[in-house]
Amino acid sequence: MSTPARHYPARHLDLAGMGHHPAPYAMPPNGERPAAGLRPTLHSAPPGSSPSAPAPAGDALADYRIAREPYYRQVSDELELFEAAYAVRMPVMIKGPTGCGKTRFIEHMAWRLGKPLVTVACHEDLTASDLVGRFLLDAQGTRWHDGPLALAARLGAICYLDEVVEARQDTTVVIHPLSDARRMLMLEKKGEVLHAHPDFQLVISYNPGYQSLLKDLKQSTKQRFAALDFDYPEHEVEVEIVAHESGVDRDTAAKLVHIGARARNLKGHGLVEGMSTRMLIHAGSLIARSVAPLTACRMALVRPLTDDADMRDVLDAAVSTYF
Template sequence: MNEQIRGYLVEAKPYYKPVANEVELFRAAYGRRMPMILKGPTGCGKTRFMEFMAWSLNKPLITLACNEDMTASDLVGRYLLDADGTRWHDGPLTVAARHGGICYLDEVVEARQDTTVIIHPLTDDRRILPLDKRGELVHAHPDFQLVVSYNPGYQSATKDLKQSTKQRFGAIEFHYPKQAEETAIVAHESGVGDDIAAKLVGIAHRSRGLRGRGLEEGISTRMLIHAGLLIADGIKPREACALAMAKPITDDEDMTQALNGFIEAYFGP
């Protein structure tokens, strides 16, 4: 394995609790090097799943968080000045394609569409990446796989993948875990007891019922873990929940009061 990409290996086994057959499905897709889309709400475990699968497959994982300012050069590379003059530096997508890693583009719809089209030649039977600025055509390493993620319930019509892009991928849909499974995850990741973790999960499940009725998103598993960590550090549960769960997801006074009501229902006034 090339030393440039060896540093992207996931050394320690990430904690991941499967909720269905997503591990088996992804392993089969990787066997065919099928490009994959991971769809699901924010903070439900998509990135942790990718870390777990990269560790399980013993493949390097190069992750890039996409944003509206991201350019094609941020993906494929650019010429930069150094002590020896102008030199080409591969971008994360090029590194993965050239040396055989899994490239994970998180929240890919946040990138401009004129940027995401550069992945098209990598996601069909050509498996090539043109580097126009360098005049080079990179043929993807046999171990290369492209994976993207996004939250379909959150995106507007102007921020969605084109059909010409979607149809190049297989897809796995993620949801928040069932309450017992989510409780186990929160307890393990934050260090709080099962009783506290169950209360946090209960608040989250009630908040998710408000999606589309004042909230764009309910409280995520990630936010529950943040609250649990604060509680484990000695912060009072109500204060930890307000800081990590209620205040970040809404500025609306009525919604804040509703969330505070859920918190009081589990932890008292």
């Protein structure tokens, strides 16, 4: 079965590894690799021009611009709310379960606003220097290299800290001066106070389901942000998304969404998390490539979700009900 062309990433999931292959990342103009934790996005238009226009020559943020519109299915008024927040450069916090579309939404909004997007995948080894920058040795001697946060603040990009609670609290404190009325970043090692570019905005995301006393944001951090709650979309909307992204017909997509809904009802009753929209698209993508539906669902839905034999039997039975 042939599948329609899909444009890099879509609403309601973070589509890394979906089977489509975005254009390779270009190296920065100086030939150096991005700072630790920095994930470059694709090229898109400069601010104020058509989103599909090429980046201007010498654009230092060219590696972080998005070339094509990421597919996104709006479910409420989140587009308008984010645009209003960006208009006043208000920091935004996106909360929701894994695979529900947080990262896709930010990528879509960066394209929609015509702004470069600097993404940092947060983890427990992320240091303040990884975000802000450090002095490094090269053939010419010691030079300062901006980290992703400083780069975005200096040149005017949207900086997206993905799964921010995974970073240590002493690391995330460095964003405080950028996320209040001061809009500045202290580069202590360099002896510089960096005042944020007028186009700079800070966005963070995390999954509240994974919160604990040891992994949560401080109130002093939370209260600097406006917040948008995300969840898995309603049935018909999710069917539309799964069909569009995987290439399966609407009937097959509807069956996958029904399976996902039944699995989500087991969250807290044997499952830590339910089946995400991303997982449903994985299964649909395999089915679209002539993999037997039962096999595709076991591979993409059941086996990744749990290692418990009894729970696998329950989920396999649910899959058999529809396929």
